[in-house]
Amino acid sequence: MPLGNPATPIGIANINSTVTTPFTLHVIPRDQHTISRKDISPNALRVLYRLREAGFGAYLVGGAVRDLLVDGRPKDFDVATDATPEQVKQLFRNCRLIGRRFRLAHVVFGREIIEVATFRANSDDGSGDREVENGMLVRDNVYGSIEDDAVRRDFTCNALYYAIEDFSVRDYTGGFEDVMARRMRLIGDPEQRYREDPVRMLRAVRLAAKLNFQIDGPTAEPLPRLANLLSEAAPARLFEEVLKLFLSGHGVASFEGLERYGLFAVLFPESAAALKSNRTGALRRILIEGLRNTDDRVANEEPVSPAFLFALLLWPAFCRALIGLQKQGMAPEEAQRRAADRVTLHQLTTIALPRRFSLPMQEIWLLQSRFGSRQRKRVLRTLSHPRFRAAFDFLLLRQAASPEHQDDIAFWREAQLQNGQDLESAPDSVLAEDGQEGDVPRRRRRRRRSGGSATTTTTGE
Incomplete structure (x- = not known):
C-alpha cells in the first residue's frame, strides 16, 4: 500500500451514524520513533514479509506497536492486512481460521501464534457480516481499508501501524501523540463506544494500569454512569477480563482504577x-x-x-x-x-x-x-x-x-x-x-x- 501524503485528511464514521469526524494521517519515519526490528518477533516479521511479497498490505498493529513505543516487551504480535482470512490461509500452511464475532487467521509457529486480522470497516453496505443486538456488536466481519480499520479500533494508542516496507509508524487518530503523553483516549464518542461493548470500560482501566497512562477526561467521564452496563456482558467473558486485570502484574493499580470509576461494585x-x-x-x-x-x-x-x-x-x-x-x-x-x-x-x-x-x-x-x-x-x-x-x-x-x-x-x-x-x-x-x-x-x-x-x-x- 503506498505511503501517501503524511497529512492526508480522513474521516471517522460511527458504526450507527453517518456523522464523520476529521482526522489526519501522520507518518512517523524510522528516525523519529524507537521501534526496532530486533525487538519484534522473528515469526511476526516472517508473516509481514510474506504478505508484502504476495502483494498485500501488512502492518504490525495495536498493542505491540504501543508497547514497543513505551519501551515495553510485547507478549503478542498482531498483524493487520488487506488480505482476507481465506487469502491468508492460502499463503501459510500453518494457518487456521477462528472466530465468529471476529473472523481471524492464526499463523502457528510452535507455541507462538501470530494473529492476522483483515482491515475492518465502520459502515456496512449489506455485503458484509455484521450483527448488532441491543446496541451491542455480536458479530463484525465487514472488511474495509486501513483507514476504516484505524478509526474503528477502541483506543488511539491501539490504532498505530508499523509498516514493514519503510519501518515507519502510521497514525490515523492521534495515537502517537497520546502514547508519548501517556494518555488513554477512546476513538469516537465514548458513550456510544462503551454501549457497543461495555467491556471496553474494563480495558480502559486495565491498559491505564498496565501502561501507567492517565485516562483522558471525556473517556473517563461516562464510566461511573455506564458501569451497570457490565451486567449485560457475558459472565464467561468477565471472568477472563478479571484474570487479565489482576493476574498481569498490575493488580493494585487495576483495583484502584475499578474502584475509582465505580466498576468494582458492579463486578x-x-x-x-x-x-x-x-x-x-x-x-x-x-x-x-x-x-x-x-x-x-x-x-x-x-x-x-x-x-x-x-x-x-x-x-x-x-x-x-x-x-x-x-x-x-x-x-x-x-x-x-x-x-x-x-x-x-x-x-x-x-x-x-x-x-x-x-x-x-x-x-x-x-x-x-x-x-x-x-x-x-x-x-x-x-x-x-x-x-x-x-x-x-x-x-x-x-x-x-x-x-x-x-x-x-x-x-x-x-x-x-x-x-x-x-x-x-x-x-x-x-x-x-x-x-x-x-x-x-x-x-x-x-x-x-x-x-x-x-x-x-x-x-x-
Whole structure:
C-alpha cells in the first residue's frame, strides 16, 4: 500500500451514524520513533514479509506497536492486512481460521501464534457480516481499508501501524501523540463506544494500569454512569477480563482504577459493600496486600492462581456473610459453609467462576478456622490438606489486617518444618491430645481478643 501524503485528511464514521469526524494521517519515519526490528518477533516479521511479497498490505498493529513505543516487551504480535482470512490461509500452511464475532487467521509457529486480522470497516453496505443486538456488536466481519480499520479500533494508542516496507509508524487518530503523553483516549464518542461493548470500560482501566497512562477526561467521564452496563456482558467473558486485570502484574493499580470509576461494585457487589461498611479498613488492607503480593509474583515469573485470587477478591463478601449468619445464631462451622456457598452462588450471576477454581477458593476460606486449633490429629490433617499451603499464605495476608494472627503463623510455620513423627511425639504443652479440652481455654482467650478461629477472627477483621 503506498505511503501517501503524511497529512492526508480522513474521516471517522460511527458504526450507527453517518456523522464523520476529521482526522489526519501522520507518518512517523524510522528516525523519529524507537521501534526496532530486533525487538519484534522473528515469526511476526516472517508473516509481514510474506504478505508484502504476495502483494498485500501488512502492518504490525495495536498493542505491540504501543508497547514497543513505551519501551515495553510485547507478549503478542498482531498483524493487520488487506488480505482476507481465506487469502491468508492460502499463503501459510500453518494457518487456521477462528472466530465468529471476529473472523481471524492464526499463523502457528510452535507455541507462538501470530494473529492476522483483515482491515475492518465502520459502515456496512449489506455485503458484509455484521450483527448488532441491543446496541451491542455480536458479530463484525465487514472488511474495509486501513483507514476504516484505524478509526474503528477502541483506543488511539491501539490504532498505530508499523509498516514493514519503510519501518515507519502510521497514525490515523492521534495515537502517537497520546502514547508519548501517556494518555488513554477512546476513538469516537465514548458513550456510544462503551454501549457497543461495555467491556471496553474494563480495558480502559486495565491498559491505564498496565501502561501507567492517565485516562483522558471525556473517556473517563461516562464510566461511573455506564458501569451497570457490565451486567449485560457475558459472565464467561468477565471472568477472563478479571484474570487479565489482576493476574498481569498490575493488580493494585487495576483495583484502584475499578474502584475509582465505580466498576468494582458492579463486578463484585458484595465485596464492594463489605469494604464500604468495614470502618477499620482491615478488609481493604488484606485485599491490597494480596494484590501487591500477586503483582510481585508475576514480576518474578512465579505461578499465580485464579482460585487464590478469587478467594482474595471475595473474602470481604465472605466475612460479611459470615457475620450475618453468626448474628442469626447459626453454629460456627455451619455458618462458614453457608457463607461460602452463598457468596459463591451470588457471584456466579455476574462472573462465571468455574468449579475448578470456586471449590479451592472455598477450601482456602474454610481452612482458616483450623489455624486456631492445636489438637494433635487436627494439626496433622490440616498439614496434609491439599490446600494447606494456599490457606497458610492467605493467613499471612490476614496479618496485614490484624497482628493477632502472629502466634498462629509462628506455630504453623514451625509445624511445616517438622515431620509427622516429630509432631506425633510433640509434648502436650505444644499439642493437645484428641478429645482433650486443652485448646479450648486458649481459643476462649483469643475470642475475647476477637481472635482464634476464622469465625471470631473474621468478625474482628
